[in-house]
Amino acid sequence: MSAATQQAPPLAVSPNAGLIKLAKDIFAGTCGGISVTLVGHPFDTLKVRLQTQPVDKPIYSGVVDCARKTIQWEGVGGLYKGVTSPLMGQMFFRASLFGAFGASKRWLGTNADGTTRPLERIDFYKAGAMTGFVAAFTEGPIDFYKSQLQVQIIRSKQDPTYKPPYTSVLECVRQTIRSSGIRGPFQGLSPTLLRNTPANAVYLGNFEVLKQAVAAQYNCKTTELSAATITACAGLGGITYWLAIFPVDCIKSAMQTDNINPALRKYKDIPTTVRLLWAEGGVRRFFKGFTPCLIRAAPANGVMLLTVDKVTQFLNKE
Incomplete structure (x- = not known):
């Protein structure tokens, strides 16, 4: 049996059947999203802080120093700074992610x-x-609110008179809406689109193709693969995600952590951001935070797609 014919997407025989399939995709994706947030958020905090700290007067000398100072200044909870945003948004984000992935496969x-x-x-x-x-369109606002909260400690260490404007995600939501209206949460949407489209093609595509290749090697169905195999395929997919687009993620982080007031923003658009980041350190500037990102990629994405895969299998049992 060839990899190309290993699985055939089911055809929705009725509108209700299509809705049921979509609901299953959404539920499985939400479970996966919660798992990846709990496992991966501390690494994401380190990534964003290393990406956005000032180059001329850095707060952290590296990933280990960033982790140490985060725990020293904020306790273990500092590693989960801004976690409320991704946790609250998981249903919406994973609904769009895995709902769209399932629907796209069925349509194709x-x-x-x-x-x-x-x-x-x-x-x-x-x-x-x-x-x-x-x-x-759902991940952009979630990342924006998360990032705004994650970098407040950097600004407070740069300027002793700085007072963090947000005490919670809800406060950040209120202030951004008040400052920029409905467009506020979509600050940095353009680099998010530029990142997500090719990255998810590589990430989800590699995950599915790797599963099929392994299943073909062992002459079994993809649903019969072990949890360790699925986790490995998902982890490799996650690594290729970041290898494909990390510089764009640096651009996104710079724009999303900028001032919420459009008139005061330093990074007004992608070309301006690229020019300013390049001036700070050339090519290397676009790989700040790469280490914690890669450390996070395999376990976090492995856990997420394993969760999605197993929950989907459970829901599809006859």
Whole structure:
């Protein structure tokens, strides 16, 4: 059995069946999102702080120093700074991510006459790209609020007179809406779209293709793969996600942690941000925070996609 014919996406035989499939995708994705947040958020905090600290007067000398000072200044809870935003937003973000991924695969595997066809390998990458574009509109605001809270400690260490403007995610929401209206939460949306579309094509595409390759090697179904195998495929997919687009993530972090008042922003658009970051350190400036990101990639993404895979299998049991 070839990898291309290993799995055929199911055809929704009725509107209700389609809604049930979407609901299952959303529920499984939400469970996966909660798991990746609990496992990966501390590494994300370190990444964002290393990406956004001043280059001329850095607060942290590296990932270990960042972790040490975070715990020293804020306790273990400092590693989970801003975690409320991704936890609260998981249902919306994962609904868009895995709902779109499932729907994209079903759409790509359905012919014009309503019959189904096996997905080819390229289809998984297409589905991942469509998914990344759609999910950016929910992930962007979540990342924006999270990042705004994560960098307050940097500004307080730079300026002893600085008073953190947000005591919670809800306070950040109120102030950004008051300052910029409905567009406030979408600060940094353009680099989020630029990051998510190719990154999710690589991430989700590689995950599906790796599963199929391993299943073909052992002459079994992908649903019969062990948890360790699925976790490994997901971890490798997560690593390729960040290898593909990390410099764009640095641009996104700079724009999302900028002033919420449009008139006071330093990073007004992608070209301006690229020029200013390049001036700070050339190519290396676009890889700040790369170490904690890679450390996080395999376990966090492995846990997430394993959770999604197993919950989906459980929900689809007859």
